[in-house]
Amino acid sequence: MARIKVDGNTSIYALAGKYISFSPVPEFFNQISSFTGYNSVMIPVSTERYGIKPILDSLIKTNCRGVLIDTPHRCELNDWLTSVSDEANNCGAVNIVRIEEDGSIHGHNTEISAFRRAFPKITSEELREKKIFIFGTGGIARAVAFACALEKCAGITIANHNPHKARQLCALLNDKFGNIAMAADFNAPETIHGFYNADIIIQATSVGMFPKFDVQPLPEHFNFMSHHIVFDTIYNPPQTKLMYMAEKRGCRVYNGMDIMFYNCFEAFRWWTGIKVDEENEKKLFNIWKDLIYNI
Amino acid sequence: MARIKVDGNTSIYALAGKYISFSPVPEFFNQISSFTGYNSVMIPVSTERYGIKPILDSLIKTNCRGVLIDTPHRCELNDWLTSVSDEANNCGAVNIVRIEEDGSIHGHNTEISAFRRAFPKITSEELREKKIFIFGTGGIARAVAFACALEKCAGITIANHNPHKARQLCALLNDKFGNIAMAADFNAPETIHGFYNADIIIQATSVGMFPKFDVQPLPEHFNFMSHHIVFDTIYNPPQTKLMYMAEKRGCRVYNGMDIMFYNCFEAFRWWTGIKVDEENEKKLFNIWKDLIYNI
Numbered sequence: 001m002a003r004i005k006v007d008g009n010t011s012i013y014a015l016a017g018k019y020i021s022f023s024p025v026p027e028f029f030n031q032i033s034s035f036t037g038y039n040s041v042m043i044p045v046s047t048e049r050y051g052i053k054p055i056l057d058s059l060i061k062t063n064c065r066g067v068l069i070d071t072p073h074r075c076e077l078n079d080w081l082t083s084v085s086d087e088a089n090n091c092g093a094v095n096i097v098r099i100e101e102d103g104s105i106h107g108h109n110t111e112i113s114a115f116r117r118a119f120p121k122i123t124s125e126e127l128r129e130k131k132i133f134i135f136g137t138g139g140i141a142r143a144v145a146f147a148c149a150l151e152k153c154a155g156i157t158i159a160n161h162n163p164h165k166a167r168q169l170c171a172l173l174n175d176k177f178g179n180i181a182m183a184a185d186f187n188a189p190e191t192i193h194g195f196y197n198a199d200i201i202i203q204a205t206s207v208g209m210f211p212k213f214d215v216q217p218l219p220e221h222f223n224f225m226s227h228h229i230v231f232d233t234i235y236n237p238p239q240t241k242l243m244y245m246a247e248k249r250g251c252r253v254y255n256g257m258d259i260m261f262y263n264c265f266e267a268f269r270w271w272t273g274i275k276v277d278e279e280n281e282k283k284l285f286n287i288w289k290d291l292i293y294n295i
Numbered sequence: 296m297a298r299i300k301v302d303g304n305t306s307i308y309a310l311a312g313k314y315i316s317f318s319p320v321p322e323f324f325n326q327i328s329s330f331t332g333y334n335s336v337m338i339p340v341s342t343e344r345y346g347i348k349p350i351l352d353s354l355i356k357t358n359c360r361g362v363l364i365d366t367p368h369r370c371e372l373n374d375w376l377t378s379v380s381d382e383a384n385n386c387g388a389v390n391i392v393r394i395e396e397d398g399s400i401h402g403h404n405t406e407i408s409a410f411r412r413a414f415p416k417i418t419s420e421e422l423r424e425k426k427i428f429i430f431g432t433g434g435i436a437r438a439v440a441f442a443c444a445l446e447k448c449a450g451i452t453i454a455n456h457n458p459h460k461a462r463q464l465c466a467l468l469n470d471k472f473g474n475i476a477m478a479a480d481f482n483a484p485e486t487i488h489g490f491y492n493a494d495i496i497i498q499a500t501s502v503g504m505f506p507k508f509d510v511q512p513l514p515e516h517f518n519f520m521s522h523h524i525v526f527d528t529i530y531n532p533p534q535t536k537l538m539y540m541a542e543k544r545g546c547r548v549y550n551g552m553d554i555m556f557y558n559c560f561e562a563f564r565w566w567t568g569i570k571v572d573e574e575n576e577k578k579l580f581n582i583w584k585d586l587i588y589n590i
Contacts, residue, residue, distance in 0.1 A: 001299060001300040001329075002298070002300065002301070003296040003298050004296060004299065005296040005322050006322055006325055006336070006338060006339065007317070007318065007319070007321060007322055007339065008315045008316035008317055008339045008341075009316055010321070010338070010339060012338050012340075020303045021302075021304055022302070022303055023302065023303050024302070026301040026302060026303075026305070027301055027302055030299075041338060042301060043301060043305070043336060043338060043357075044301065044305060045358060046303075046358055049356075050356050054356055055356060055357060058352070058354070058356040058357050059353070059357060061344075061345050061349055061350060062338075062340045062350060062353050062354060062357065063340060063341055
C-alpha cells in the first residue's frame with residue numbers, strides 16, 4: 001500500500017478507460033509519488049457510461065492535472081486537444097494528457113518510448129533488423145509499430161480484423177520511415193510468408209484480455225514456430241491463450257506487465273519532470289513485481 | 296501518512312469548497328479508510344473557479360460516491376438535490392452528499408450531531424439550559440444553533456452582519472422549538488444584555504480564518520467577561536483573534552479542531568455504514584491530533 005498524504009495542495013491524476021477495474025496502475029503511480037515525495041494521488045475513472053470526452057471535461061473542472069488514457073480511447077483525442085506532441089501526432093495515438101491550470105490539454109504518447117526501453121530489457125533482444133508481425137491497429141499497436149520502426153527493424157507486417165485500418169497504419173509508417181510496413185491479409189501468400197519468417201510476433205489487441213481469456217487472434221492453420229519470439233501486450237491474464245499456444249510450440253513468450261512499469265515511469269516523468277535514478281528505479285521495480293504478479 | 300491502495304474498485308470521495316487548501320480532512324478521511332480497511336480515497340476539489348453545482352456534476356460523472364460540502368456552499372444545495380434528510384432540511388444546511396450509482400444525490404447534515412457529541416467532550420460542559428450567543432447564519436452557524444436547540448439550551452441570540460438572515464434563522468428555530476431564539480441588533484439593549492448574560496459564546500462565521508487572521512466579529516464596547524465560555528468554530532489559526540481577546544479576559548476558550556474530528560466520523564459512518572468502536576475511535580483521535588495540531 002502506498003503511503004500518501006492527501007491535502008488541499010495534492011495534485012490529482014486519473015487513469016481513465018473502459019476496462020480499468022483490475023488495473024494496478026493507480027496504486028503503482030501512488031507508489032512512485034510516495035517514493036519520490038511528489039504530492040499527488042491517482043484515482044481510477046471508468047469511462048464506461050459517459051465516454052472519454054465528457055470525463056476529461058469533468059476532470060478538468062475538478063482540477064485534475066493529468067490523465068492516462070486507457071483502452072479504447074487512445075485514438076479518439078488527437079483533434080480535440082489544445083496541443084499534441086510529435087510522437088503522439090505521428091502515430092495517431094494519445095495515451096497521456098497533461099492539464100494546465102488554464103484548462104488547456106496537451107497530449108503525448110509515452111508508450112513508444114516505454115516499449116523501446118522495455119523490450120530489450122524484458123527479452124534481451126534488440127528490435128533492430130528484426131522482422132516483426134503485429135496484431136492490431138489500436139493505440140498500443142500504433143505505439144509498438146512506431147517503436148519498432150524507430151528502432152530500425154527490418155520490416156513490419158500488420159494484421160487486423162479491419163484490414164482497412166491496417167492499410168492506413170502501414171501507409172502512415174511507410175510515409176515516415178520508407179517502405180517498411182505491409183498490411184496483412186491472412187489469405188495472401190505474402191502474409192503467410194511474413195508470419196513464418198517473422199522474428200518477433202507482437203499481439204497488441206485486447207483479444208484474450210480478462211475476462212474473455214479463451215480467445216486469441218490467430219486464424220486457423222497459422223502455427224507458431226520455435227524461432228518466434230512472442231510478445232503479448234496484455235498483462236491480465238499473465239498468460240494469454242496466445243502465449244500458451246506459443247509456449248507449447250517452444251517459443252520464448254513475454255507479456256505486457258513490464259511494459260506498463262516503464263510506461264508509468266515515462267508518464268510520471270512527463271507530468272512532473274522528475275526523473276527517478278537507476279537505483280531507485282530498481283527498488284520500484286521490486287514494488288511493481290509485488291503488485292502486478294499478484295493480481 | 297495514510298496507507299491506502301487505490302485500485303479500479305476504490306471509491307472516490309471529495310472535499311469541495313473554496314478555502315480547502317490547508318484542510319486536514321482528506322488526509323484524516325484516508326486515515327479512517329486505512330484504519331477500517333474500507334477501500335476509498337478522498338481528494339480535495341476547489342470550487343473557486345466553477346462553484347459547487349458544476350463541480351458536483353463533474354464529480355457525479357467521474358464516479359465520486361460522496362462529497363463533503365465546505366464553506367461557503369452549505370446553504371446552496373437544498374433545492375437541487377434528489378433528496379435531503381430531515382436534519383439538513385430543517386436547518387437549511389447540507390454539509391454532505393452521497394451519490395448513488397444511478398446519479399441521484401442525497402443531502403444530509405452531520406455537523407449537528409457532530410457538535411452535539413463534540414461540545415461536551417471538548418469543554419466538559421453541557422449545552423442544556425445554557426444561554427447561547429452565536430455569531431453567524433451560514434452552514435456551521437445553522438448546525439450549531441440547531442444542535443443547541445436540540446440539546447434544550449435555555450435560549451439563543453444570533454448576531455450576523457446581515458440582520459435579515461439572523462431574523463430568518465431565528466424564525467426557523469422558533470418555529471421548530473418554540474420561542475427560544477432572538478436575532479441580535481448590536482445597538483439594541485436586549486442584544487447587549489443577551490451578550491453579557493450568555494454562558495457560551497460561539498463564533499460560527501469565517502471571520503478570523505487564515506489568511507485574514509487579524510479580524511474578529513465583535514463590535515466596539517463589547518467585552519468578554521470571565522464567566523463566558525468562548526468557542527470558535529475556526530481551526531486555522533488554532534487561536535483566532537477572538538480567542539486571544541477572550542483568553543486575555545480570563546475566559547475558557549476552545550477552537551473548532553475537534554468538532555471536525557467528530558464530523559469526519561459522522562460523515563464516514565453516513566457514507567459507509569461503518570461505525571468505528573470506542574477503542575479505535577481513541578486511536579484515531581491520536582492520529583487526528585498528530586495531524587491537526589501540526590498544520
